[in-house]
Each structure stands twice: as C-alpha cells, then as structure tokens.
Amino acid sequence: MELLLQQLFNGLTIGSVYSLVALGLTLVYGILHIPNFAHGALYMVGGYITLMMMTNAGLHYVLAIVVSIIVVGLLSVLMERLVFHPLRDSPPIQDKVAAIGILLFLEALAQLLWGADYRQMPTPFGEVVNVFGLTLTLQRIIIVAAAIAVMIFLYWFLKKTFIGSTIIAMAQNREGAALVGINTNKVAILTFFIAGALAAIGASLTSPINLVFPGMGHLVILKAFVIIIIGGMGSIPGAILGGYILGFTESIGATYISSDYKDIIAFVLLIIILSAKPQGIFSKGGA
Amino acid sequence: MMKLLNKRNIILILILLAVVFPFINQNQYYLHILTLAFIWTIAVYGLNLLAGFTGYLSLAHGGFFAIGAYGLGLLTVKGGLGFWLSFLLAPLITMAIGLVIGLFALRTKEHFFAIYTLCVGYIIYLVIDKWESLTEGVRGLIGIPAPEPIGPITFTTPIAQYYLTLVIFLLVVLIIYRIVHSLTGRTFIAIRNSEELALSLGISTKKNKLLSFVLSTFFAGLAGAMYAGFIRFIGPEIAYTTITFDLLTYMIVGGIGTLAGPIVGTFLILILSQNLQFLQDYRMLIFGPLLTLLIIFSPRGIVGFILLHYSNWKTKKRMTIPKDQVKEG
Amino acid sequence: MILQTSQLTKKFGGNVAVKDVSFSIQQGKVNAIIGPNGAGKSTFFNLITGIHPPTEGQIFYKGEEITKYPANKIAELGLARTFQTTNLFERATVFDNVVVGHRLRTKSNLFDAIFRTKRLKREEETCKEKALEVLDFTGLSNVSDQLVANISQEEKKRVAFALALATEPEIVFLDEPTAGVNPDETEELALLIKKMAEKGLTVCLIEHKMQMIMSLADQIMVLNYGEKIAEGTPEEIKNNEEVIKAYLGGGSASA
Structure with missing residues (x-):
C-alpha cells in the first residue's frame, strides 16, 4: 500500500513535468499547426540555463529559473520569427525538417558550451519530509505545487485576460481571429514565448531529481507528443490530463511491470491509438 | 565541350573515379570513409524514395537501419548462419517488419505520420537496448564475420570491401533510377503531389504508399546489413534518432526528391566533417542551421538549387535559339 | 441514365x-x-x-x-473528375503531369520497373501516346514541355481536364472548371466542355x-x-x- 502511494506520488511528479512540456507543445500546435520537434531542445536549454545561473552566476534556484524562463522564452520567439513564420505557407514536410535542424543545432551548441557530461543540479529544497506517512523530498513537493500553480495561472491568463483570450480565439479559428482584428503575429510571438517559458519551468523543476545533459529533451518531447495526441492536438485540458495519465501509467508500470521498459509505455500507447484512430482521438472526422 | 559534359558522361566519369580511387589514394582511412559513405547513401536513398518521392517523412529509418544491422549480426553470431545467407535475409526481415509497421503507420498522414514513425524508431531503439538476452544491449554485438569468399574473390582487405560496397551501391542507384523513372515512380510522385488527385486518377494510394514504405525499409535494412558486415561491431546507438536525423540531414542538404541528392548530401557532409576535425562532435552546429536554411531557401537542397538555375539558364538560352532546335530537356 | x-x-x-x-x-x-x-x-x-x-x-x-x-x-x-484546385505538380512539365493519368489502365509493377521489361516499355509508350492525344484534344500541345508553374491559370485548368481524360473515362465530373479564370477564357473552356460532350463523353x-x-x-x-x-x-x-x-x-x- 505504501509502495503504491509512493508510486502514485512519483506519477504525480513526473506527470506535472510532462503536462508543462505538453502544454507548450499543444499551444503552439493549436495556433500554428506546427509539430515543433525543437520543443525538446528548448526544454534542454532551460535546464542548462538554470544550472549555469546557479553554478556560474551563483544565483538562487528560484532566481535562476526566472532567468531561464526569460532566456528560453526569447529563444522560442526567435525560432518563430526566423524559421516558422517564413515557413507558414510551405508544404508540411518543411516545417518539421526546419524544426529538426534547430533541434540538432541547439543540442550541438549545448554540447559545445557545456560539455556532454550528465550534470547534477543542486537544489535548496533537498530535505526529506514526512507527509501522511510517506517519505518525500521537498523538491518533489515543490515540483507538483509549482507545476499546478503555473497551470492555474496559465488557465487564468488564457481565460480571463484579453490578451490571453486572443490565443484561444486564434487557436479556434485563425482566419476568423485575423478578421476580427487580432494581430496574429503578436499572438504567435506570445504563444511561442509561453511555450518556451513552460519548457524552461518543466526542465528546471525536474532537473534536481534527474540530470542535465544535451539529450535530456529527447524522451520528454516525444512523450509530450504522445500526450497531446492522446489529449487532442491543441487541447489545453487534454495536455494537462494526458500528462498526468502518462505520469501515473509510467510510475505504476515501472513498479509492477518492468522498469527497463517504462519508457516504451508511452510510445506503445501512441502506436495503438494512432493505429486505431489515425487522426487522433479527438479528430473531428470526415473532411 | 558541352557535348562531352552530358549527363551520361558525367556519370561514367564519376564511376571511373570511384573505381580507380583505391589506386590513386593509398590512404586506408579515406577508403574506409568512402566505403561508409556508400553505405549511408543507400540508406538515404531508401528514405528519399519514401519522403522525397512519395511525400511521407519517416523518422524511423535509423531503426530500420539497425534492424538490418542486427539482423545480419544476430543471424551470423547467434544463429550460426553463413554471411551471405544472413546478408540476404537481413534486408528481407527488415522489409517484413516494415510491412507490418507500414500497414498501420500509413493510415496516418503528415505530422501524425512523422510522430508515429519517430515513436516506432524509439521503440526499436529501446527494444535493442533493453533486450539484452538477444542483442547484448549496450555491450553491443561483437564478432560479426566478414563476408565469405565467393569463389576466388575474398573480402578481407579494405580494398576488396570497398569494391564490394561500390558494386552494391551502383546496383542500388540503378534500381532507384529505374523505379523513379518508371510508371511506378510516376505513381509515387503523383501521390506526393496530391493523394486526392492520385486516387481520383484510379491509383490505389494505399497499395503504392505501402510499396514505397516497404522498399524504403528494404534499402535501410540493406545498408544496415552492409554496415554490420563492414564495421563488424554494432551497438544500440545505431538505432537512435541521431542516425535518423543524420540520414535526414544528408537527404535534405543533397536534395530531397532528387536522384543525385542522396549522393551529394552524404558525400559532402561526410567528407567535410572528416576534413574539419574540430567539427566531429559539433558538426550539427553547422549542418543543423544549414538544414533549416536550406529548407527555407532551397527546399530541394543543393541539387535542387543547381537544377533550378540550370533550367532557368536553359530557358534563357531557348529564347535566343530557334525553337525547332530545342527538343526534350 | x-x-x-x-x-x-x-x-x-x-x-x-x-x-x-x-x-x-x-x-x-x-x-x-x-x-x-x-x-x-x-x-x-x-x-x-x-x-x-x-x-x-x-x-x-x-x-x-x-x-x-x-x-x-x-x-x-x-468516372473521372477534376478538383477546384488543380493540384498539379508545378515543378514538372505539363506532359509529365499528364502521363500518369493513364496509369490506371496499365499493369506494370515494381518488377517491370527494376528489370525494364517489355511490358513496361510498351505501357510507357501507351501512356505517352495517351498524354499526347489528350493534350492535343485540350489544345495544350504547344505548352506540353513547359513547367506547370509557368503556364496560365486557364491552361492549368485544361491540364486538369487532360489528366481526367487520360484515364479514358465515360463520365467526367468537373468541379467548378472555370473558377478563377477571366470571362474570355471561360468561354474557351466552355467550348472545350462542349467538345467533350460532342465526342460522346458524359x-x-x-x-x-x-x-x-x-x-x-x-x-x-x-x-x-x-x-x-x-x-x-x-x-x-x-x-x-x-x-x-x-x-x-x-x-x-x-x-
């Protein structure tokens, strides 16, 4: 029973990070219909910036995360302006290839700047606490709490502020949004910034319990794709729910089935879903 | 002068160059690199047939390459089969797995297809990496035998391996050329162009897409088997996305959907990265952005760029000479 | 009926x-x-x-x-059809676009392609002859070796007709055949449609x-x-x- 609870909490932790990354991916997909393969690289850069800010600049963990959010957010915007914007009317293979080019570049750059080693990120929240008989590190509690806070804030931003609602409007109907005078360029920039910021937060939160290395984004991004396909491409609640579902499935699967193959769960899930429903679970069908 | 430089002569000169290369250059290292380049090019041709000519961007080709390599490795090392039988079986096994995956993967389109195949690639990697009792996992598979002699011809020296690879390579290029220029190739191109239109022209898109997919996995598997027979040691990293992305880079830089693209891209990048030693680990610092820039400014890569300017130049020429002298491009 | x-x-x-x-x-x-x-x-x-x-x-x-x-x-x-958007392959010539139209009446497969069999050569000839025939019928002979990207909208519509005709149909379905072309050209296309009916096509x-x-x-x-x-x-x-x-x-x- 205790093991199960422990695993459920682990699932909650992993799921929180998955949800954050998937949210960014789904927002970008929602407004531009681009599967951004470079999103995992943003996640990786987010981890490194936070780490570097802490070890080289001596910033506090929280401050380092703030810097990371800004840097990765801007990087994400740069990507939109320089690459995806010029390619917006191109055949579908091109934006994917372009994104892969960026991904390869950022990974090589990270390796050049910071080396290929696996690095540990220190955290001021290393102590162990006891909650309801469970032994947890404070960092894990922080991950869950911070992720949920970020999601609530994002939800409020998208639903209750004017600028946030323009994102929703554009996701629902791009032409319509342009017709009612929404500046689609601005919305795209904003969305990419948010996506980058979410990736940076996700990476920074999880790095102290995982590791920082150039390839750290590979599995996460692929799982985020799985999540948004499960949750419906472009759907915000779908990304959150999907993230937690995958988090729980993985942590339970790792304990009760095989920890070696836990990473396969997501991909097998996706293969099954897309084999049965080639246009995703929540496709509108027909034309 | 112009007459001498027609397409056929250029091809003949290139083949001649490839044949005499071991005599001009005694450096074993270069021979090794060229042999590898031929092998990679075959895999890129596989990818190009599907992505370039049929319009389906598969991100699982590193995985299929690895299935071919492990197919050969396991059949020889663990199965105790002879090299040539294994060499024949490995691409066929890859094809069979490709057929099953293709049946499902091809129900999806565009980005769903890309994500689907990326996941397939990952699963192949994870299976190879984790299934230690079969694949030896991260330790890798060692002791893959060299090709057995055929009659008096042995394949133990690097030069012999080079020629063996060259022969298979030329055969592959010929086959690809014939496919692309046949009605089958035209059918693939019609599908890439518009599936809806192809369907309404009576083309069974399902059947033809599957054919293209299976063929492309065959070439990936063939390249993998050749790689395993040449390097004679393989590890799970050959199934990783890095390989898929390498193949993709070679294809895009050379020219997606062109016949010369895979050769140009693969050789250019491999030779460049060999000559710029500092680039070894960081070559993607240059080729990553190059990939992105090319896809924005010259979507059909270097070869596409040249073809475009060549045809523009020809159009200009056409305007100055009497029309009846210009026949067939 | x-x-x-x-x-x-x-x-x-x-x-x-x-x-x-x-x-x-x-x-x-x-x-x-x-x-x-x-x-x-x-x-x-x-x-x-x-x-x-x-x-x-x-x-x-x-x-x-x-x-x-x-x-x-x-x-x-x-039953052949055209689409509102012509969906042609812009970087290929008009002729190359139309050749594939007769593909459905041929049987060559991969084997024929790799070994360049007699059947493939014969069927390629048939496809090319068919292409020439329908290009002639649709009045495109003079642009047949031009890239589709370089021909006019009205000519693209004709290429789409030619493609449909290359399938040897009995009925042709034309989805807004004159959308996006000017009145004079509309007139021309209407004549072509009439010509198709006169030839016995539905x-x-x-x-x-x-x-x-x-x-x-x-x-x-x-x-x-x-x-x-x-x-x-x-x-x-x-x-x-x-x-x-x-x-x-x-x-x-x-x-």
Whole structure:
C-alpha cells in the first residue's frame, strides 16, 4: 500500500513535468499547426540555463529559473520569427525538417558550451519530509505545487485576460481571429514565448531529481507528443490530463511491470491509438 | 565541350573515379570513409524514395537501419548462419517488419505520420537496448564475420570491401533510377503531389504508399546489413534518432526528391566533417542551421538549387535559339 | 441514365451536407449542378467519386451499385473528375503531369520497373501516346514541355481536364472548371466542355457562372442546403420560383 502511494506520488511528479512540456507543445500546435520537434531542445536549454545561473552566476534556484524562463522564452520567439513564420505557407514536410535542424543545432551548441557530461543540479529544497506517512523530498513537493500553480495561472491568463483570450480565439479559428482584428503575429510571438517559458519551468523543476545533459529533451518531447495526441492536438485540458495519465501509467508500470521498459509505455500507447484512430482521438472526422 | 559534359558522361566519369580511387589514394582511412559513405547513401536513398518521392517523412529509418544491422549480426553470431545467407535475409526481415509497421503507420498522414514513425524508431531503439538476452544491449554485438569468399574473390582487405560496397551501391542507384523513372515512380510522385488527385486518377494510394514504405525499409535494412558486415561491431546507438536525423540531414542538404541528392548530401557532409576535425562532435552546429536554411531557401537542397538555375539558364538560352532546335530537356 | 443516385445523404458530425438527393446523369449530355455556396455540391461530387462514403443512400453506375467502392476503383470504372484546385505538380512539365493519368489502365509493377521489361516499355509508350492525344484534344500541345508553374491559370485548368481524360473515362465530373479564370477564357473552356460532350463523353459539372451554365447545360439540378430543390432544362430552372427564392435569399447568386 505504501509502495503504491509512493508510486502514485512519483506519477504525480513526473506527470506535472510532462503536462508543462505538453502544454507548450499543444499551444503552439493549436495556433500554428506546427509539430515543433525543437520543443525538446528548448526544454534542454532551460535546464542548462538554470544550472549555469546557479553554478556560474551563483544565483538562487528560484532566481535562476526566472532567468531561464526569460532566456528560453526569447529563444522560442526567435525560432518563430526566423524559421516558422517564413515557413507558414510551405508544404508540411518543411516545417518539421526546419524544426529538426534547430533541434540538432541547439543540442550541438549545448554540447559545445557545456560539455556532454550528465550534470547534477543542486537544489535548496533537498530535505526529506514526512507527509501522511510517506517519505518525500521537498523538491518533489515543490515540483507538483509549482507545476499546478503555473497551470492555474496559465488557465487564468488564457481565460480571463484579453490578451490571453486572443490565443484561444486564434487557436479556434485563425482566419476568423485575423478578421476580427487580432494581430496574429503578436499572438504567435506570445504563444511561442509561453511555450518556451513552460519548457524552461518543466526542465528546471525536474532537473534536481534527474540530470542535465544535451539529450535530456529527447524522451520528454516525444512523450509530450504522445500526450497531446492522446489529449487532442491543441487541447489545453487534454495536455494537462494526458500528462498526468502518462505520469501515473509510467510510475505504476515501472513498479509492477518492468522498469527497463517504462519508457516504451508511452510510445506503445501512441502506436495503438494512432493505429486505431489515425487522426487522433479527438479528430473531428470526415473532411 | 558541352557535348562531352552530358549527363551520361558525367556519370561514367564519376564511376571511373570511384573505381580507380583505391589506386590513386593509398590512404586506408579515406577508403574506409568512402566505403561508409556508400553505405549511408543507400540508406538515404531508401528514405528519399519514401519522403522525397512519395511525400511521407519517416523518422524511423535509423531503426530500420539497425534492424538490418542486427539482423545480419544476430543471424551470423547467434544463429550460426553463413554471411551471405544472413546478408540476404537481413534486408528481407527488415522489409517484413516494415510491412507490418507500414500497414498501420500509413493510415496516418503528415505530422501524425512523422510522430508515429519517430515513436516506432524509439521503440526499436529501446527494444535493442533493453533486450539484452538477444542483442547484448549496450555491450553491443561483437564478432560479426566478414563476408565469405565467393569463389576466388575474398573480402578481407579494405580494398576488396570497398569494391564490394561500390558494386552494391551502383546496383542500388540503378534500381532507384529505374523505379523513379518508371510508371511506378510516376505513381509515387503523383501521390506526393496530391493523394486526392492520385486516387481520383484510379491509383490505389494505399497499395503504392505501402510499396514505397516497404522498399524504403528494404534499402535501410540493406545498408544496415552492409554496415554490420563492414564495421563488424554494432551497438544500440545505431538505432537512435541521431542516425535518423543524420540520414535526414544528408537527404535534405543533397536534395530531397532528387536522384543525385542522396549522393551529394552524404558525400559532402561526410567528407567535410572528416576534413574539419574540430567539427566531429559539433558538426550539427553547422549542418543543423544549414538544414533549416536550406529548407527555407532551397527546399530541394543543393541539387535542387543547381537544377533550378540550370533550367532557368536553359530557358534563357531557348529564347535566343530557334525553337525547332530545342527538343526534350 | 448512365449514373443514378438514390436518396443520397451525407452527414459530417451533426451537419447534414447532402440530404436525400436522387439524381440521374444523362448519357452524352452536359449535366450541371448549381446552388449557392455551401449547398453541398462539392460534397455530392465527393460522394459519387468515392472520396467520402455516403451516410445513407445508393449510387448506381450502369446498373452496378458502386456506393461503397473506393475512389480509385470508381475511377477505373470510368468516372473521372477534376478538383477546384488543380493540384498539379508545378515543378514538372505539363506532359509529365499528364502521363500518369493513364496509369490506371496499365499493369506494370515494381518488377517491370527494376528489370525494364517489355511490358513496361510498351505501357510507357501507351501512356505517352495517351498524354499526347489528350493534350492535343485540350489544345495544350504547344505548352506540353513547359513547367506547370509557368503556364496560365486557364491552361492549368485544361491540364486538369487532360489528366481526367487520360484515364479514358465515360463520365467526367468537373468541379467548378472555370473558377478563377477571366470571362474570355471561360468561354474557351466552355467550348472545350462542349467538345467533350460532342465526342460522346458524359459531362457533369458544378458551376457558379450562371450565364455559362444556361448556355452549356442540357440538364440542371439545383441544390440548396444539401437538398435538391429543382431539376430540369435551363429554361425550366430559369423560371422556377423556388430557385429564384433560394438564390435571392441565399445572397450569393454568383461568385
């Protein structure tokens, strides 16, 4: 029973990070219909910036995360302006290839700047606490709490502020949004910034319990794709729910089935879903 | 002068160059690199047939390459089969797995297809990496035998391996050329162009897409088997996305959907990265952005760029000479 | 009556795009389908040519039920179509675009391709001859070695016709064949459509340009909100109360 609870909490932790990354991916997909393969690289850069800010600049963990959010957010915007914007009317293979080019570049750059080693990120929240008989590190509690806070804030931003609602409007109907005078360029920039910021937060939160290395984004991004396909491409609640579902499935699967193959769960899930429903679970069908 | 430089002569000169290369250059290292380049090019041709000519961007080709390599490795090392039988079986096994995956993967389109195949690639990697009792996992598979002699011809020296690879390579290029220029190739191109239109022209898109997919996995598997027979040691990293992305880079830089693209891209990048030693680990610092820039400014890569300017130049020429002298491009 | 639909219905989710449409296409005639934007005309085409399966109803071609046939099978039976957007391959020549049109009448497979068999060579010849023939018929012989990217919109429409004709059809379905071309060129295309009918082909087209339809069509069906509201000769349609109402009420009499 205790093991199960422990695993459920682990699932909650992993799921929180998955949800954050998937949210960014789904927002970008929602407004531009681009599967951004470079999103995992943003996640990786987010981890490194936070780490570097802490070890080289001596910033506090929280401050380092703030810097990371800004840097990765801007990087994400740069990507939109320089690459995806010029390619917006191109055949579908091109934006994917372009994104892969960026991904390869950022990974090589990270390796050049910071080396290929696996690095540990220190955290001021290393102590162990006891909650309801469970032994947890404070960092894990922080991950869950911070992720949920970020999601609530994002939800409020998208639903209750004017600028946030323009994102929703554009996701629902791009032409319509342009017709009612929404500046689609601005919305795209904003969305990419948010996506980058979410990736940076996700990476920074999880790095102290995982590791920082150039390839750290590979599995996460692929799982985020799985999540948004499960949750419906472009759907915000779908990304959150999907993230937690995958988090729980993985942590339970790792304990009760095989920890070696836990990473396969997501991909097998996706293969099954897309084999049965080639246009995703929540496709509108027909034309 | 112009007459001498027609397409056929250029091809003949290139083949001649490839044949005499071991005599001009005694450096074993270069021979090794060229042999590898031929092998990679075959895999890129596989990818190009599907992505370039049929319009389906598969991100699982590193995985299929690895299935071919492990197919050969396991059949020889663990199965105790002879090299040539294994060499024949490995691409066929890859094809069979490709057929099953293709049946499902091809129900999806565009980005769903890309994500689907990326996941397939990952699963192949994870299976190879984790299934230690079969694949030896991260330790890798060692002791893959060299090709057995055929009659008096042995394949133990690097030069012999080079020629063996060259022969298979030329055969592959010929086959690809014939496919692309046949009605089958035209059918693939019609599908890439518009599936809806192809369907309404009576083309069974399902059947033809599957054919293209299976063929492309065959070439990936063939390249993998050749790689395993040449390097004679393989590890799970050959199934990783890095390989898929390498193949993709070679294809895009050379020219997606062109016949010369895979050769140009693969050789250019491999030779460049060999000559710029500092680039070894960081070559993607240059080729990553190059990939992105090319896809924005010259979507059909270097070869596409040249073809475009060549045809523009020809159009200009056409305007100055009497029309009846210009026949067939 | 070469082709008949019986109570054809198509629903997309909760929307009914085509509702209970029974219609017959007359052999060797120019049959037209008109209606305001969003009336379900293109969907109706897509149902007949197998792009979408109908929700209810049946389609018969020469007495054979073809309701559930896939699009490529329907094309093989002799039903060809064009699309509103021509979907041509811009970087290839007109000729190369059209050659593949005859592919469905050939049998060469991968084996033939790799070994360049006699059958492949023979069939390639047939395809090329067919391409030349339909390019000649559509008046494109002079641009056949030009890149599609470099020809005019009207010529692209003709290439689309040529492609459809290369399949050796008995009926051609033309989805807004003159959309996006100027009045003079529309006239030219109308002549070509007439020429197709004179050759014995059955033509069925969707059109917005009223004047052209009235002079071209032998028979017209009017769709509105997915339902058939009238059917008859151009004279009858012109004076049909319901049609006039639909067009005035719909607000988009011509586009």
